[in-house]
Amino acid sequence: MKTILIGAAVAATVVTGATAQEVTLGRFFGACEDAGMDTKASVGEACIIQSIINAADAEIEGVSINTLPTDWGNYYDQIKAAYAGGTPPDVHVMHRHRVPEFAGLGALAEISGDLESVGIDPSDWTASARDAVTYEGGIYGVPMDLHANLWHVNMDIMAEAGLVDDGAPVLPSSPEELLEHAQMVKDATGHNYLAADFAQFPIGVRLVLALMWQQDANIFSEDGTATIDNGAARNAVTAITQLFDAGLADPQLNYADSQQSFLNGEAAVLVNGTWVVDFYSAEAAKEEVGLDNYYVADFPTLFEQGATWADTHMWAIPSPLKSDEDKYMAALKVLAFINDHNVDWARTGHMAVRTSVLESDEYNNLPHRDEYTGTARIARDTPPSERYGAIQDVLNRELQAIWLTGKPVGDALADAEIEVQDLLDR
């Protein structure tokens, strides 16, 4: 049996050696039919990344790329199952926050020695991008962006409420001012001030985290102690719940509904990530969409120091691929192609990771780019942990319990602290 398998493998190598090396590619971002190959024309994360992949498939000699299903929700579960089954995709996208979990087990290929051979210059990456892909001194991926939470603003509503100064929105600088502005918007327009997904994905968690970091607090320390049941967390939560209590924001909207409410022109501010800037610009330009005058702002500082939730998308290669030299090189070429098209990916609204791109006119002339230049400086995330996903889930559950089911803030924070500590101790 073994000889038959080896024979078949040899025969397959001989046959396919003459043709293209097939690279399987795993990604999320959703599906895009007919993305085409024009990396300058596509709109939205799904279509921009697929147009880059299609272009790579066509332009890299001797490499053909097979994109696997692109579902968001169960991406990491699928990737893990694929690793466990010994069939991970040859290249796959992942978040910075997953590096400890994957690289820590030896699942990812260390690629620092091979980057130059395919034309990737790691010294061109920003310091934060290099940090993102670095684990215990080695480089385990090619960074693609820095993405963060922003305030997406409807300038018409803000103007009606008298919250525009010199063409820019006037944003709050304290929780009290937040409530005041929200009331001004309600009085002037009848609309909600703030919309966000508080009911489904952890956008509300990222909002609360940012407000904790702004007070120089965090949900757990590097040494693994949960610190959630405290004054800083209470301040952060009540800064938001005061809006719900006063009827100035709706906690029951999920991702799609909160986005729809903003695009319909029913909310002054939507808290969401960098990934939708080009999509909202395109929507705002449409006649039939309620949002007309769209502006992007850095996450405002409500406490002592600036901070907003951020993460990095990066591309990695499974460590077992290193034993197949040809395929490994083909996979690296795909990463190099994506690295070369960093400015195209930045069209989504994400921040680029290459200094040469950040300094280019093409990047700086992208729509709304000059409106959120402070975001890269205030980008933050929780300390690295192998249990990132489970910890986010605990916070999401307990915060939702506060604003969707009326659980007392103190009880929810105490429960969250116990559960996060359980996860850190496991």
Add this chain to the structure above:
Amino acid sequence: MANTDPDAGAARAGRKSYLSQSQAAFLLLLPFLAVYALFLVYPFFRGFWISLHDWNLLAVAFNPDAKEFVGLRNYERVMWGRNIEWAAFASPLLQGVGLLGMVAAAVLRYRGRISRATAVALATGSALLFLLPGFHPGEDGRWYDRRFWPTVGNTVLFVGLTVPGVTLTALILAAAMNRETRAMSVLRTLFFLSQVLSVTVVTLIWQIMFSPRQGLIANITEAFGGTPINWLTDEQFAMTAIVIATIWWSLGIAMILFLAGLQDISKDLYEAAALDNATGARAFWHITLPNLKRTITLVVILQIILHFQVFGQSHLMTQGGPNDTTQVLVRYIYQTGFRDSELGRASAMAVFLFVIMGGFSVLQFLVGREKE
């Protein structure tokens, strides 16, 4: 064809070598048994084996020695806690119902109103209901896993709402459509159609239906001047929402079973009943229901076993939320196994689920054998 004739085979062999009936049966069952052993029995024991280990999904994939035998610790970590105590009335409502159930089983059996199997089933169920909710953390105590038992409770609630819902609706629809007209056969097909959809399609349809912004239900509510309900993110309605979607989805099979049961009831019975002035609802109550008893039992038990395994509706429509109110057992197993990579713990929960469903399968077996 000739080869299937045992006489021909024996003649060719030149001596009498009939297979005994049980040998033949075994031979014919062999392909099934092989597949069954490979894909069900082996994975089950393997799962049980994994549940006795501290077993990280990814770590073991890269290093088979990364697992550690921990005996029953995963079961303890999932189901038990620190300073757990038992009291007769820790949760009075559930335990009270359990106590009443046990008394009822004894009384009804004594008077000969129910069969032995039913009595045993009722008594066992009631005893568990009396026993299990009595456990609670004492002073300074806590459950090691604070989500497990609430998740089991949600799953039981889901089954408790869905099974009667499906059974009643399917029974009423079957009784109404048990006629040989063209309109009725079209309707039967229509009602069955939902059953062939996959869970992704069903949940997508119902997410749109329930959407407070563009959903059909919200539009109807608004037309009558009400404020639309955020079905999927409201603690009061989230479970109801996934139950409604599930009932709509799983009506078909139950309805077909009931139609088959209805067609087995002799027309003579209805004619005789009509002579005694029992038609319509009275005929349904006195003729149809008693004759459908076994079909109803079958449908109920099949549905219980099926719906304990609910996953897609909760995972896709509510992500277990809000605040875990729709978190169900299989979704928790899935999260523990794949998101948290804790295969040992996940397998321990899966074994627990197996025990529950095994219990209902035994019940079905007992009830099925009755009166034969």
